[in-house]
Structure formats: C-alpha cells, structure tokens
Amino acid sequence: MSYDDDDTTDSRIHDLAARAVDSLLELVRRGTRLAVGTLIIVVVVCLGGFALGIAALSSGIETVWIIFGGFAAFVAIGSVGLAMFRLWVITRLGSALITDVERLIAGDPRSERVVIETIEASDGVQDQSAMVMSRQFFGMSETVGTAGQFTALAVALRSVTTFPLLLLLATVITIGFAGLSLLFLLGIAL
Numbered sequence: 001m002s003y004d005d006d007d008t009t010d011s012r013i014h015d016l017a018a019r020a021v022d023s024l025l026e027l028v029r030r031g032t033r034l035a036v037g038t039l040i041i042v043v044v045v046c047l048g049g050f051a052l053g054i055a056a057l058s059s060g061i062e063t064v065w066i067i068f069g070g071f072a073a074f075v076a077i078g079s080v081g082l083a084m085f086r087l088w089v090i091t092r093l094g095s096a097l098i099t100d101v102e103r104l105i106a107g108d109p110r111s112e113r114v115v116i117e118t119i120e121a122s123d124g125v126q127d128q129s130a131m132v133m134s135r136q137f138f139g140m141s142e143t144v145g146t147a148g149q150f151t152a153l154a155v156a157l158r159s160v161t162t163f164p165l166l167l168l169l170a171t172v173i174t175i176g177f178a179g180l181s182l183l184f185l186l187g188i189a190l
Contacts, residue, residue, distance in 0.1 A: 013105050017105060021094065021097045024097065035080055035163075038080050038167055038170060042080055048181060049069070052188070053069050053184050054066065055188060057184075069180075072173050073177070076170045079167070080167065080170045083159075083162075086163070089155065089159065090156045093152040093155065096151075097156055099152070100150040
C-alpha cells in the first residue's frame with residue numbers, strides 16, 4: 001500500500017463520516033421542528049387542563065389534583081424539553097461526531113457497513129418524519145455500544161434513539177389531560 005492509498009482511504013473515511021453526520025444533523029433539524037410543535041400543544045393542553053382541574057375541583061381533591069396534575073404536566077413538558085435539549089447538544093458536537101465516526105470506521109471494518117446502511121436508509125426516507133428516520137440509527141447505536149471511546153457519537157445516538165420515547169410520553173400524558181379537561185368542563189357546566 002502506498003502513501004497515496006492511505007490518503008485516499010483517509011479521504012473516503014472522512015467523506016463517509018461527514019455524510020453520516022450530515023444525515024444525523026438533518027434528523028436533528030426535523031426532530032427539533034417536531035419537538036417545538038409538540039411542546040406548544042403539550043403546554044397549552046396540560047396547563048389548560050391543570051387550570052380547569054383547579055377550577056372544577058374543590059376541597060381535598062383539589063390539593064391532590066394540584067400535586068398529581070402538576071407532576072404529570074411537569075413530566076410531559078419536561079420530556080419534550082429534555083428531547084429538545086438533547087437535540088440541541090447534538091448540534092454542538094459536529095466536529096467531534098465526525099472524528100468519532102471516522103475512528104469507528106477505521107477501527108472496525110464491519111462498522112463501515114453499518115454506517116453505510118444507516119446513511120442509505122436515512123437517504124431513502126428523507127421525505128418521511130423524524131420518528132421514522134430515527135429508527136435508522138438504532139443499528140448504529142448497537143455498533144457503538146457503551147464503550148467510552150466514542151463519547152460524542154454515543155451521546156448523539158442516545159439522543160436520537162430516545163427522542164421518540166420522550167415525545168410518546170408527552171403525547172400520552174397530553175391525551176390524558178385532554179380527556180380530563182373534557183370532564184372538568186362538564187363538571188364546571190353542571
């Protein structure tokens with residue numbers, strides 16, 4: 001192998017790593033837009049339902065609602081906030097992510113195939129939602145594992161793969177608040 005072959009290999013690995021990070025950052029941009037919209041809905045429904053609960057309930061049950069309803073609203077809003085924070089962190093890891101992906105590819109030839117498959121799969125679903133795209137990164141997160149040598153990549157993949165679960169938690173709690181809000185409105189009207 002000549003010196004030029006090493007440069008070509010390094011260039012190919014760098015290009016592949018940059019492309020993988022670009023796919024990840026595209027997913028982050030989509031996820032952020034989804035999370036902002038979700039946050040608006042969660043805040044309006046949860047805080048509205050919480051206020052309706054305070055207005056509709058009286059005496060001891062009102063105190064229970066303040067504790068449990070407040071906790072549920074905090075969890076719903078907090079889970080979306082955590083998802084958004086984790087996505088924001090990924091945007092700050094750009095060059096470290098490229099370095100980690102380069103080291104991952106250079107250190108294990110099988111991981112190069114996983115990275116290529118992840119990129120191709122995410123390129124194939126560019127017109128789909130952030131939730132669908134995040135599934136493509138589960139395979140890469142298994143390849144990275146829990147080893148401490150790819151810190152930025154592990155943080156980014158954990159953020160992307162837990163994103164749907166955090167939004168699902170917020171959505172379930174918000175649906176619960178919406179249902180309770182209807183009951184509270186009925187209680188206020190009667």
